[in-house]
Amino acid sequence: MPPQGQPPQHNPYAQPTMPSVPLGGYGPVGTPPGAPPTGSGGGGKGWLWGLGGAVVASAVWAGALFATGGFDGEAKADLAGYRYMTNLCNPTDAQPIEDSGYRQKNDSGSTSDQHSSSESPTLDTMTCNIDFEPSDAVSNDYSSVWLYTSASLHKKTNPEPEFEAQYRAYENQETSSYSYKVSPVGGLGDEAYVVRQQTKSGSTTGAYVILGVRDGWMTYQSTWSEYVSSSSSTKAKTPDEATEMLKKSAKATLEKMKE
Template sequence: MSISGDPNNPYAQPQPNPYGQVPAPQNPVPPQQNPYTQQAPPAQPPGVGYGYPAPGVPAAPTGAPGASGGSGRGASGWLWAVGGVVAASAIWASLLFATGGFSSEPSPDLAGYGYTGDLCAATSMTPFENADYETKKSTGSTSKDANPQHSGAQQKSLDTMWCNVSLQRENAGSSDYSSTWLYNTATLHKKTDPTPEFADGYRSYEKQDTSVGYKVESVAGLGDEAYLVTRNDEGSSSNSSYVILGVRDGWMTYQSTWSSYASSSSSTKPPTSSEVATMLKTSATETLKRLQNSGSR
């Protein structure tokens, strides 16, 4: 066993370099750290760490993931907040679906009009009575022979009402032959807005290729829009008239049609188209007021 100081002891003090002194390098390399040695993390400036950008890197937008403290709790909180909003939105959406809030169907604008099972009771006959017309008496005991006749139906998309009245001149002679009818209809559109097609429905009379022809004109003061259709009877040998009045008020449509004929030998003549138009407009004004005040019957 070698003892301390023994020249052969490899563990003795280091001996001088036999090659002499080695000059120090011009660019000394700093000592390398032991990769296996635990090193304390370098001090970070305020605001730099886990979840924070390094110096020179723009900070994340406020509220974005990772924009909170270094523990990661900010990102987790942000995710929980987003999840809460999504959950609340889902609940709100389900309520809207349940109540029809997301329904693509528009809400019907019935302008205050209500359904009635007897449109004849709501129809104003005063203008026709002032023109010496009266309702013909029923000729039979069945409902088919009744005069006036009325009916109606309430359905999912439409409420429909109609009234037909046969009229005659007061004090008409037994030999007089005439036929006069007043046809009234009212419709409550509950699913489809009739506005886009309403005017064209009446304007189409002018497009008909018939021998008599029709004239269509707008009428002011009735509903949202109204049209008067008059058959051109000029030059006709018969004493007849045919006039239609159509009215739209919101999603309610109303039509009153006058059709009359009298033989050439009759002692009475039907009113002119102009006189009929005045009667129809006067009757419609009062009838529509009554329908707005009517309820389901």
Template sequence: MSHSGDQNNPYSQPQPHPYGQVPAPQNPVPPQQNPYAQQSIPQGQAGGYGYPAPGVPAPPPGPPAGAPVTAPGGGAGRGVSGWLWALGGVVAASAIWGSVLFATGGFSSEPSPDLAGYAYTGDLCADTSLTPFENAHFRTKANTGTTSKDANPQHSGAQLASLDTMTCNVSFDQDGTSSSGYSSTWLYSTATLHRKTDPTPEFADTYRSYEKQDTSVAYRVETVPGLGDEAYLVTRQDDASTSNSSYVILGVRDGWLTYQSTWSSYTSSSSGSTSNQPTATEVATMLKTSATETLKRLQNSRSQ
């Protein structure tokens, strides 16, 4: 019979491992630190955020918030932030220079207009030379109406942002013409100051196109030397049955000014003056002489 006092207390003695003797680990793992625990890292110690690496001394304490940065020698605003001041100066200078370029058109791709000294006039007729036609026995037809639309000569003009336009139309009577017949002689003149677009690239083709157009009426185009930068004369080719009419155009470009004068004339056989009609060559001479004087006057015109 056993006594309770003779039995070993299972909680007072170490119990054998149920799987036998367990060898000690070869590479014991050191205890892990709690990653959420707050670590107190002294200033200058490596391994903490905001601290220098080993061997690098900690920077001296900075100035308090809001205090100016003082450079060596006592200059405020330099040192660490000196490059910011320099960059700010460059930006400010660039902004000022950009404003100047915009104000003066420095960034504009549009070329400056070459007006060659010409100016707008509200009355082109006042500057149009009629002397060559008067010398050929043509006189300005008298006004027969009472309104401005019946005026002779008739002028108009407009100043716009891209161009200025001027026109003058004059109706003539020829000396010796009978009132029983019909005659009509006109001089149409236009002048344009191009302020935005250079007319040079298209000017020649404007008049060369008369020779190329598909029409039953034939035209001859000639260059005219010594008049502006370039000039062209367009003459309609008439057969013998229409020799009592003429149609001649003179186009001139001088810089960005373009000028055109057109002579259009018709006289019926009953007017009694068909034999006195000027030839196309004579009309061309009158147009060139008139244009030369008219362009000189336009260079001296003042805006009205």
């Protein structure tokens, strides 16, 4: 206690009774840009100004979390307008393939296609497989031609970070007979890649091409697989020719998947 009649002495080491509010990146603790100085006569005004700024910043941050679903720990799925369908063969556009000299194989009078689908709260998947044959093929020609398409609606996980890597991985799958070339493709979705199998023998009896497309949280893939015997009267498409067919088919198919 100070002697009677003397004012209490200020202790320079005393802890403040009112905690300051740190606002990282704003200079002195509790002092946002443009805040008035906290000199004599200011008392707690600087602290109150900083606290007000923190409240406003917190409100903005909270609003952003509500808008993006951050409070749920999940971002809202961007399905880009695509919808689930039980038969992916319906929107699959085969016109570019038929225009290139192929026809769908028929089995007992019905088109030879196979499809499957699965719907769940986290992931919807759809597939379609269509068998083709060259339009000018004769009875003793042997050929195996099919178009396989698949689509997935990712409802909980954004496929973007891993999408390109899935296709780039083909570049490491090389054998003594073939290798793969991976190239980006423009004009389809947010990103797209084509994988071309290249035979080292220079054979023209077949083509194997994969086209992958990501549009938002929707992923789509179409695969062209063709083999014709060396004695066949028909010739297989080159990988470049097959790529153009897949690009045209994918563009039309994706548009139909939004209707």
